Every structure is written in C-alpha cells, then in structure tokens.
Amino acid sequence: MDWVRLLSRLLQAESLPGQEGEAAGLLLEALKGMGLEARLDEAGNVEALLGEREPEVVLAGHLDVVPPGDPARWPHPQGAVAEGAVWGRGAVDMKGPLVAMLLALEALKERPLRGRVRFLAVVQEEVGGLGSRYAAERLSPLAFLLGEPSSRRLMRGHRGRAEVWADFEGEEAHAALSGPENPLFDLAEYLLALRELPLPQGVKLTPTRVDTYPGARNQTPGVARLYLDLRYEPEADLDGLLAALRTLGRASVYVPEEERASGEVRMTLPALWPPYRLPGDHPLLLAALRALGQEEAGFWPFTTDAPYLGAKAPVLGYGPGDPGLAHTPKEHIPLAEVEAAGREYALLVEALWSAA
Known part of the structure; x- marks a missing residue:
C-alpha cells in the first residue's frame, strides 16, 4: 500500500459532514487492496474486519473534517508532501490516524491473531456523532481504540x-x-x-x-x-x-x-456533546500504558465520539499528530509520526487481546 499517496488523496477529498463519500471510497479501495472485506453500513460508515475469533478490538476514527478555509492562509496545498509531512485539512483530525490504523492492519495480518480487529471510520463526528451513535448500537467489542490526535499519548477522556x-x-x-x-x-x-x-x-x-x-x-x-x-x-x-x-x-x-x-439513517441530535472519563485504574487502560511504556493517561481538550462508543465498551484514546494543529491552516502530520503510530496501534491491539 502506498500509504503516503493514499493520505494525500484523502486530504484532497474535502469530506465535510454529510459529504464523506469520496473519502469513504478511497478507504474502501485501500482496504480491499489489502485483501480485507470492506463495506459501507447504512449510515455510510466504512467498516472492515481482520480475524474471526473474540476478543474484538475496534480501531475507530472519523471521516469528516471542518472546512479548510482560505487556501491563501495555508503554507502548502491540500495533500502536499513537504518538510517531511503531509499537509491539509484532516491531516491530524483525523485522516492521518486512519491511515496509521491501516498500517496496523497490514502489520497484524502478518502475525498470529489472538483475536479480531475491526476498522471503523464513521461519518459526521464534527456535528454530533451520528455515525458512531449508529455503529455503537450493534457492536459489543472488548474495547475501542479511538484515534483522535494526542501526539501518541494515551488518553482516557475529555470534558463535555x-x-x-x-x-x-x-x-x-x-x-x-x-x-x-x-x-x-x-x-x-x-x-x-x-x-x-x-x-x-x-x-x-x-x-x-x-x-x-x-x-x-x-x-x-x-x-x-x-x-x-x-x-x-x-x-x-x-x-x-x-x-x-x-x-x-x-x-x-x-x-x-x-x-x-446520512445514508438511510436519520437522527434528531441535541447540541450536547457529553463528557467521557475511563477510570484511571481500568485494567485495559493499565495494559495499554504498559505496552506503550507510558505512566499516565491524559485528557483531550476537545470532545470526541468516545461517549457514544463508550456506552458499549471502554474507549482508549491514542492518535498521531499534534492536536493543537487541528482546525488550523497549519494542519500537517509528519510521515514518521504516522509510521510510528501504525506500529503502536498494532502493539496496543495485541496488548488488549492479551489483557482480556
């Protein structure tokens, strides 16, 4: 998989909330190219499964982005590869993390599987979480790994x-x-x-x-x-x-x-994005911290899909990229950061399987 080209194309696909189709198509093409069965659910979420037996860990993220704004304010065009990074709206929030998850799937395919891993890229996170709310209704995994940017630090929640x-x-x-x-x-x-x-x-x-x-x-x-x-x-x-x-x-x-x-799904959503907090002594969180060699999990400064997913299973946050760059005209993600996150997503999935 030429993941740099894929990420560049994903950033050029604008994918505002309700307009995620082009980005979803690119991910479907990439997943099928990896030999995985991939599909769109009724809401337009992208989904693929590797492995068959439980426990299941879900690598979760979102397809939609906020508008890029005035092109003149960006130092590089959308999707440009420059200065060792890929630039554009969604680089860290959160198409870069989605591509890192695909790298993790590639790595896990070559190893003995002690469980299964589901890839889930949802729609409309930026406007109330329709995609994750819909997907969570039918999923019951061991845990979700939510890929919002965190500079590769483990996160356990956020304010509402x-x-x-x-x-x-x-x-x-x-x-x-x-x-x-x-x-x-x-x-x-x-x-x-x-x-x-x-x-x-x-x-x-x-x-x-x-x-x-x-x-x-x-x-x-x-x-x-x-x-x-x-x-x-x-x-x-x-x-x-x-x-x-x-x-x-x-x-x-x-x-x-x-x-x-979105798609066949209709929802009435309040302008309310709930808080989420996984207990600091949760066994899966402690296993993930040990796997990464980190001492303590942090909290995101922004809201995420964690509350909707967390109604079904614990949510552990981890993503490449500086969260301070999200929603700015300087948004970019270093290539080395994506590659490192791909390795660490695979490590986290295996650590969670072992802790089940």
Whole structure:
C-alpha cells in the first residue's frame, strides 16, 4: 500500500459532514487492496474486519473534517508532501490516524491473531456523532481504540460541551418609531447577571455570539439570541445549571436540537456533546500504558465520539499528530509520526487481546 499517496488523496477529498463519500471510497479501495472485506453500513460508515475469533478490538476514527478555509492562509496545498509531512485539512483530525490504523492492519495480518480487529471510520463526528451513535448500537467489542490526535499519548477522556441558546423576545418595529420592547436591553442585563453567576467546579460558560431576527439594522428585533458555550466535567449537574440560567432574566434558555441524516439513517441530535472519563485504574487502560511504556493517561481538550462508543465498551484514546494543529491552516502530520503510530496501534491491539 502506498500509504503516503493514499493520505494525500484523502486530504484532497474535502469530506465535510454529510459529504464523506469520496473519502469513504478511497478507504474502501485501500482496504480491499489489502485483501480485507470492506463495506459501507447504512449510515455510510466504512467498516472492515481482520480475524474471526473474540476478543474484538475496534480501531475507530472519523471521516469528516471542518472546512479548510482560505487556501491563501495555508503554507502548502491540500495533500502536499513537504518538510517531511503531509499537509491539509484532516491531516491530524483525523485522516492521518486512519491511515496509521491501516498500517496496523497490514502489520497484524502478518502475525498470529489472538483475536479480531475491526476498522471503523464513521461519518459526521464534527456535528454530533451520528455515525458512531449508529455503529455503537450493534457492536459489543472488548474495547475501542479511538484515534483522535494526542501526539501518541494515551488518553482516557475529555470534558463535555453543550451549546446553550438564550432567546429574548421583543417587538419588531422601525427603528425610527420603536417603543420600549427592545430585547437587546434584556440581553444586556442578562449578560451582566451572567458575569456574576457563581459556577460549579469544573464548569466553564462563555458567551460567544449574538444574533437578531429578522436581522435588519434599522429595525428593533423580534428575537435577540445569545449563544453560550458550556464546558463541563462528568460530575456537573447540567439540569441544575440550566435552571440557574433561567433565573437570570427574561429569556427562554434551552439546548437546541438538529435533524441529521446520512445514508438511510436519520437522527434528531441535541447540541450536547457529553463528557467521557475511563477510570484511571481500568485494567485495559493499565495494559495499554504498559505496552506503550507510558505512566499516565491524559485528557483531550476537545470532545470526541468516545461517549457514544463508550456506552458499549471502554474507549482508549491514542492518535498521531499534534492536536493543537487541528482546525488550523497549519494542519500537517509528519510521515514518521504516522509510521510510528501504525506500529503502536498494532502493539496496543495485541496488548488488549492479551489483557482480556
């Protein structure tokens, strides 16, 4: 397998959420070229299986990426191989890790198999996790190895995130004839009260945006909407926090929902990305740490598909690439990092089989 060319082509396949088909086709072609049976499930997830007997370990990642933005801001074109690395949106988040998983499958094919390994590349991670939610419904493995970038450090979870909307109702009127029912004043008072709200330990709440509807600049709005970014630990009382936010002023406070679809699958998903935390003394985590020669697992600074997969089996995070480069115009992954991760994914799979 010419994995460098494959990664370059994957980065040139834009694969925004809901548009993962081209990238999925490239992975299917590569997996079949390795002699594996590969398929798309009903949601458009790519799946392949190596080995037959249990225990099963799943190498999991996602196909979709955020938009690359202005090409002029990138030092190299999408998919370019330069400075010992492959450049482009998705290099670390997370097509580089997916290719490293294929290298692991190639290595494991040449060894005695003490279990089976499933490759799973899901759709729509960036917008609520439809692909992983659907796949997890039918899988019951020993563990998932989730390949989000971690600079090849083992990870055991992350904080949760929610998008909270606060709507302030007013009266639409021409600005020259407007009355007192301007919701922007209510919004301003709410922000001042929010600044004084005591937050529980482990909770961060950040106002990020305001929109008005209908949106004309010479009209008082019928609705002013405040967007709040909420980050929270597993112990947080989310319902209690939302209740507190509703007491701060005349606002309708809620977590919005969105209809998502892929292939034959339809879901209504809240703007809520739950936290995940694998216990630090979990036997599989300890076995993985020993295999890598690492002392302690860390936590990702961002949310992942771990909560949806973790409802079925423990999730251990490990991926090549600097997570600080994700979603930036400097995103790239060193070739040596991909190769090293391929070896270590194989090592981790075998360590988990042995620990079962």
